[in-house]
Amino acid sequence: MLTALEELYCLGALDDEGLLTRLGRQMADFPMEPSLSKVTIASVNLQCSDEVLTIVSMIPLTQNIFFRPRDRQQQADQKKAKFNDPSGDHITLLNVYNGWKASNFSTPWCHENFIQPRNLMRVKDVRSQLQQLMTRHKLPLISCGRDTIRVRRALCSGFFRNSARKDPSEGYKTLVEGTPVAMHPSSALFGKPADHVIYDSLVETTKEYMHVVSVIEPKWLVEAAPTFFKVAPTDRLSKRKKAERIAPLHNKRASPWTIGTSTPTPTERPATM
Structure with a gap:
């Protein structure tokens, strides 16, 4: 229940008091x-x-x-x-x-x-x-x-939680949880270079595969979900990483109504390129 409320809050469907926003009322009318x-x-x-x-x-x-x-x-x-x-x-x-x-x-x-x-x-x-x-x-x-860049930016507004980045060793890791995931062999991106992606869902067989995947720019996540992501400090990063680095504001142990104002704790896993 808390996870569902948190998702609706991050999507902008609920306000700080847990009430439906104007956007939330519109979203509720769509059967999806x-x-x-x-x-x-x-x-x-x-x-x-x-x-x-x-x-x-x-x-x-x-x-x-x-x-x-x-x-x-x-x-x-x-x-x-x-x-x-x-x-x-x-x-x-x-x-x-x-x-x-x-x-x-x-x-x-x-x-x-x-x-x-x-x-x-x-x-x-x-x-x-x-x-x-x-x-x-x-x-x-x-x-x-x-x-079609506009389309992928729009997709980030709903699927920002379903984002992952290329892992230096193998496959991908989700930005929020750091979970290892893989590109599904049926994807148009299978075997193609893609540093940051969003996906519709995860399908678990021998691995957790990302299903329906698209390439994105990290800055689109910050634009789409400013209560969920922020631009991370760059004072200790290489020049390559300074250009685009984001960190999730998500804290699983916090109340969902404080996500927009919380800051990452030292134990959280930041998202990096």
Whole structure:
């Protein structure tokens, strides 16, 4: 319960007294996880709500979008790779939906690209319902065109807790808890250089794998969650690390209503590059 309240506070849905804010009332009207509703609303100010609406509609069905027949695995992987975006999986999902839309929502196009047409139809229905909610709240649909940096900045507003940095030894470590995590082999970023990332969720098999991952800049986390992250002191850092260093303000032992004013204790693990 405390963890849930803390998350809502950090997302700006609750105030210092635990009451719903104006943003919180808007978020409560969207039938999705708080992080996704926050991203959807924040995307309006960043002028990328059209793209974000598609992405948040795709995320819950990500694992069921592509299919990979045993006898045609290589061909399926090649088709999937055509949609991969260098920035990661969120824009890759957008590319899939936009490709389907450009084909006039064609079922044969889905089969040709090893994509489940039934699940894309569900995404389309979800997107339509969310668009109606945005209209009710007078939140306009605005496209950012090719400026997908805006999309990733909007994603940071909801997924700042799900952030990780490249570990010098192997894999990644989450910024908040320092938990070792790995890039999922199905990710568009698998095997690619990416120092700081955000992810939708963790999937545990042989390792804890990050699911639906995108590259970010550390400063976006500070901009998106000033009550959760701050720029760390740079007096004892190398020149390379001085440019962008952030530290979580999160204290698991503190009351969730004091997070915005607390400072890291000496025992906390700061986030570094």
